[in-house]
Amino acid sequence: MQVKEIHLTYRRPDEFHLYPIGDIHGGTKHCAEKMLARKIKQIQEDKLALWIDMGDSCEFITPHDPRWDSGGISDWLHEDNIATDQINWYCNMVSPIKDKCLGKIEGNHEVAIRLHNHDNVQRNICEKLGITDLGYSCFIKFVFTRGKTGTEYKCVGFFTHGAGGAITAGAKLIRLQRLMDNFEADIVASGHIHDIITYTKPYLILNNANEIKQRVKVGAMTGCWFKTYTQNVPASYGERKNFPPVAIGCPRFVIIPDKNILKVEG
16 A cells, blocks of 8 residues: 655635546457547646546456457557557557646556566556556545645545445445545545446544534545447457446546535536
């Protein structure tokens, strides 16, 4: 597990937007490349946007893997250059927004190719883009400072690629709620489940003036860019298991430092 601290300056009306982008699975014909490109353009044009890679950036599946399906690989992918082609594709895709990236979470697909093919794609991507390797899970402390006044607003985020195979909306929500209960963080985000599920949890605190105040935790399952069902393409593993279609895209966390406001949208 990794820890990172981010320092940002703000003006009174500023509203920061944090986009957790994960489970892209580049290298497969089931990847919604055009939709991802539109989201990247949105982040590029959002002056106060931040984003974090939530893992499984590409498939990183080789012909020796039982999950391999040559009929489902992208047209630009060469079977004798799998890791490098996918790294190059991903880095080219996100390069316009690399300066807004908080770092990259390692997903189970990155872990699998590292363990079984001795290819550290996680490290290679981070070095190529010049971004922070955040491991499989991390805490990030956000420190927002307003102009010359020095007024500070702080919040903590917990980010993980996630695990498990929840299928129903209720099971996915319960998994998210458990994560929010287990980690002391204001923002909690998890990938892997391939769906967008959001939750806001109010709770009470006693401040230094012995006043009871309400605060919130905000959490999200961070979606995906992998289509369960794709026309005229060999069935994905999700189609073969009759998984339900999922929301393509990602949620958005909204941070308004001057008003101590946290929200999640998606």
